[in-house]
Amino acid sequence: xxxxxxxxxxxxxxxxxxxxxxxxxxxxxxxxxxxxxxxxxxxxxxxxxxxxxxxxxxxxxxxxxxxxxxxxxxxxxxxxxxxxxxxxxxxxxxxxxxxxxxxxxxxxxxxxxxxxxxxxxxxxxxxxxxxxxxxxxxxxxxxxxxxxxxxxxxxxxxxxxxxxxxxxxxxxxxxxxxxxxxxxxxxxxxxxxxxxxxxxxxxxxxxxxxxxxxxxxxxxxxxxxxxxxxxxxxxxxxxxxxxxxxxxxxxxxxxxxxxxxxxxxxxxxxxxxxxxxxxxxxxxxxxxxxxxxxxxxxxxxxxxxxxxxxxxxxxxxxxxxxxxxxxxxxxxxxxxxxxxxxxxxxxxxxxxxxxxxxxxxxxxxxxxxxxxxxxxxxxxxxxxxxxxxxxxxxxxxxxxxxxxxxxxxxxxxxxxxxxxxxxxxxxxxxxxxxxxxxxxxxxxxxxxxxxxxxxxxxxxxxxxxxxxxxxxxxxxxxxxxxxxxxxxxxxxxxxxxxxxxxxxxxxxxxxxxxxxxxxxxxxxxxxxxxxxxxxxxxxxxxxxxxxxxxxxxxxx
Amino acid sequence: xxxxxxxxxxxxxxxxxxxxxxxxxxxxxxxxxxxxxxxxxxxxxxxxxxxxxxxxxxxxxxxxxxxxxxxxxxxxxxxxxxxxxxxxxxxxxxxxxxxxxxxxxxxxxxxxxxxxxxxxxxxxxxxxxxxxxxxxxxxxxxxxxxxxxxxxxxxxxxxxxxxxxxxxxxxxxxxxxxxxxxxxxxxxxxxxxxxxxxxxxxxxxxxxxxxxxxxxxxxxxxxxxxxxxxxxxxxxxxxxxxxxxxxxxxxxxxxxxxxxxxxxxxxxxxxxxxxxxxxxxxxxxxxxxxxxxxxxxxxxxxxxxxxxxxxxxxxxxxxxxxxxxxxxxxxxxxxxxxxxxxxxxxxxxxxxxxxxxxxxxxxxxxxxxxxxxxx
Numbered sequence: 001x002x003x004x005x006x007x008x009x010x011x012x013x014x015x016x017x018x019x020x021x022x023x024x025x026x027x028x029x030x031x032x033x034x035x036x037x038x039x040x041x042x043x044x045x046x047x048x049x050x051x052x053x054x055x056x057x058x059x060x061x062x063x064x065x066x067x068x069x070x071x072x073x074x075x076x077x078x079x080x081x082x083x084x085x086x087x088x089x090x091x092x093x094x095x096x097x098x099x100x101x102x103x104x105x106x107x108x109x110x111x112x113x114x115x116x117x118x119x120x121x122x123x124x125x126x127x128x129x130x131x132x133x134x135x136x137x138x139x140x141x142x143x144x145x146x147x148x149x150x151x152x153x154x155x156x157x158x159x160x161x162x163x164x165x166x167x168x169x170x171x172x173x174x175x176x177x178x179x180x181x182x183x184x185x186x187x188x189x190x191x192x193x194x195x196x197x198x199x200x201x202x203x204x205x206x207x208x209x210x211x212x213x214x215x216x217x218x219x220x221x222x223x224x225x226x227x228x229x230x231x232x233x234x235x236x237x238x239x240x241x242x243x244x245x246x247x248x249x250x251x252x253x254x255x256x257x258x259x260x261x262x263x264x265x266x267x268x269x270x271x272x273x274x275x276x277x278x279x280x281x282x283x284x285x286x287x288x289x290x291x292x293x294x295x296x297x298x299x300x301x302x303x304x305x306x307x308x309x310x311x312x313x314x315x316x317x318x319x320x321x322x323x324x325x326x327x328x329x330x331x332x333x334x335x336x337x338x339x340x341x342x343x344x345x346x347x348x349x350x351x352x353x354x355x356x357x358x359x360x361x362x363x364x365x366x367x368x369x370x371x372x373x374x375x376x377x378x379x380x381x382x383x384x385x386x387x388x389x390x391x392x393x394x395x396x397x398x399x400x401x402x403x404x405x406x407x408x409x410x411x412x413x414x415x416x417x418x419x420x421x422x423x424x425x426x427x428x429x430x431x432x433x434x435x436x437x438x439x440x441x442x443x444x445x446x447x448x449x450x451x452x453x454x455x456x457x458x459x460x461x462x463x464x465x466x467x468x469x470x471x472x473x474x475x476x477x478x479x480x481x482x483x484x485x486x487x488x489x490x491x492x493x494x495x496x497x498x499x500x501x502x503x504x505x506x507x508x509x510x511x512x513x514x515x516x517x518x519x520x521x522x523x524x525x526x527x528x529x530x531x532x533x534x535x536x537x538x539x540x541x542x543x544x545x546x547x548x549x550x551x552x553x554x555x556x
Numbered sequence: 557x558x559x560x561x562x563x564x565x566x567x568x569x570x571x572x573x574x575x576x577x578x579x580x581x582x583x584x585x586x587x588x589x590x591x592x593x594x595x596x597x598x599x600x601x602x603x604x605x606x607x608x609x610x611x612x613x614x615x616x617x618x619x620x621x622x623x624x625x626x627x628x629x630x631x632x633x634x635x636x637x638x639x640x641x642x643x644x645x646x647x648x649x650x651x652x653x654x655x656x657x658x659x660x661x662x663x664x665x666x667x668x669x670x671x672x673x674x675x676x677x678x679x680x681x682x683x684x685x686x687x688x689x690x691x692x693x694x695x696x697x698x699x700x701x702x703x704x705x706x707x708x709x710x711x712x713x714x715x716x717x718x719x720x721x722x723x724x725x726x727x728x729x730x731x732x733x734x735x736x737x738x739x740x741x742x743x744x745x746x747x748x749x750x751x752x753x754x755x756x757x758x759x760x761x762x763x764x765x766x767x768x769x770x771x772x773x774x775x776x777x778x779x780x781x782x783x784x785x786x787x788x789x790x791x792x793x794x795x796x797x798x799x800x801x802x803x804x805x806x807x808x809x810x811x812x813x814x815x816x817x818x819x820x821x822x823x824x825x826x827x828x829x830x831x832x833x834x835x836x837x838x839x840x841x842x843x844x845x846x847x848x849x850x851x852x853x854x855x856x857x858x859x860x861x862x863x864x865x866x867x868x869x870x871x872x873x874x875x876x877x878x879x880x881x882x883x884x885x886x887x888x889x890x891x892x893x894x895x896x897x898x899x900x901x902x903x904x905x906x907x908x909x910x911x912x913x914x915x916x917x918x919x920x921x922x923x924x925x926x927x928x929x930x931x
Contacts, residue, residue, distance in 0.1 A: 356830060376830070383833030396824035400580065400846040409842070410832035444580075457828075464832065 132170030404441030594923015600916030743809025751817025
């Protein structure tokens, strides 16, 4: 009974609930897309059917590789040349199957009736044209209007997306705008021709949490004003819950379940949906054993960068203080969270504490020994005791080295293990501890998924049997369910090996699940610190409150 | 608290079994095979190298033996005197026939059908020493009677153009490969050191690179090569040319490698290596070098044709290789007068060899560029 709901569309219930007119704006049936690869074809999307009604927001949810973006791009006609759309697929817009349209007809539809905004606002705008001319172009491609009228319309659009000082923005270039503002410009361009449908492909993933809420609210308000239908493609269940009316859950190119948002969250039917919903980070750190001694201590640590302004001949050197005289103390067995928006200096602070970056003042002690001012050679004896795991598992593993070489490197460098066999044994042990099989030593990193790579990166760190690991956003590049596994793994390793973590993150949900204490940073300064529950439930500063609200509520 | 440990493990965590542990080279080879230009280039490059290595065997004649000057190319024919098709190819020497031109009463020059010279593979001909060591007299192809056949005609001293071009590939490619080898070693080393250590060292090295790049290269070649006395032995002269070309060529390579290194030195896996305490030497050799290599290999295949071109150009001006050595550029020196080109166009054929070489290496380089970063 439960599974009978899956793949069976229940239009009546949905129409009643939303009180819509009968015909959907977009009626996509049996979308199937394959990609040509080196040895044959790979299914990206298999038989996806969905409907979008006027004035409605549907969410297509899924983890990376689930085919949600491919589905959206099929609707837009923006697939790469290697993609093959099945003949059975049909996307009806306004009663006509757009998949049968000529490229020219589709181009007229695209950006006019159906618009799309992308994940990366940094690369979707052309850096060499002004904001104004790009919006004007978007209008004049589809409408025969004079340049002056188009400019007027561009200004209206910028006002509509609530960019401060819109007149001045028209003349500015993309690099002069922040990420959130660029995404607003992208939205303005998408709205330029009053589209019926707006497809938002992970519109806020590249943005800071606090900006995310603003952008999503903007999309929602505009939708109400203009009566658009919105397809929201995302992996973030909090976003789905707050902003969509109807949810489609995808996995491996197949539709697992669809239902109204309320019903889906209240009563998920498919095991995958249930799994997704329980993957939200939960739980909390185990209480610390009493009388733990301090392992890492920083006293008024300062890091500054020299920025060069002005002309070549009259340089005006300015100091940017990334870390402004901060104190920190981390005890054994403890996990200390370091949170803040991008640019708050948290990564710089973390790397400075490990002496991977030079400091401009302050003292750092590791296990009681002063390590500030030590050269790289002098740091070497301590290196095996402090390790680091990076955010992006794709750039933190050398693509030309095998997994065995990658993990073994630290052992060789630090002369750990008396011979090759013993080292191999330790490498295997580390892999098993990190939840990977031990027979992958001769494989290369590209053969593994993001989550697996992150486990390998963790194995590299724990192979040296460190006492302290700096975790620099180790979960933010990963899918939700993989994220949950990595958090589990980190907890387990801490228990078994008595590790101390300094956990850098912008995701307060993960911080709450993993950390004992938390430090909130902004512009290189500590805004607030304390036990994690206390800080998150009773934030003292407005900044922390904003972060907390963004993480747990999204809507502000 | 671990509520989700009961949920099914996501299938994403299964490890791909099929791709196995293919080595890097196997991956590159598989992707190169898909590009037909790349494979075409590779085939031509291999053939060119074989031609240069086994020049004595492949060339039909001794390149220094003289015959009639400016003799035109002899055409391979499959017909006998009566115009019947015959299987064995042959050439007919041009000779005065017994007929007289009815207007001028000059004897008519035409093929001498009565004395066909049969052609064959693996024929005996001029004796040689392969690699200067192994004596032999078999040639890949030629006249079965061992006499001279000029498929591409002869030059002004009556030397066989085809044989000289085949021998010439040896010096031309040798210069190109040596120069590129030196340029690669020096350029890569300087580039990696400059990019990895950065700071003041980088600034000084880059200023020096700029000085080298800013030199007007052509006048410098001419000036430097004229420094060496005309009476100097040919091999000394050749070595000097190679040194000059390398000295001016490494700067560009080091620039490119430095740029690549700058990006790599800040990538996470290099930081991770620093975090485990790796030395600079180890980081450069284990982490930066293998990742710069792909770029370097492509640059090398594209640099070889440019040196071949430079050699032919300088050789034409008489500055690269001196007789009795043979190179394509030197052969082209004969084409410098108008009347010669007009009357004896076949002495331009070394240009075709240069063209093929340039095309072959460029095609291979393009194919490699796509194949070499399989990740």
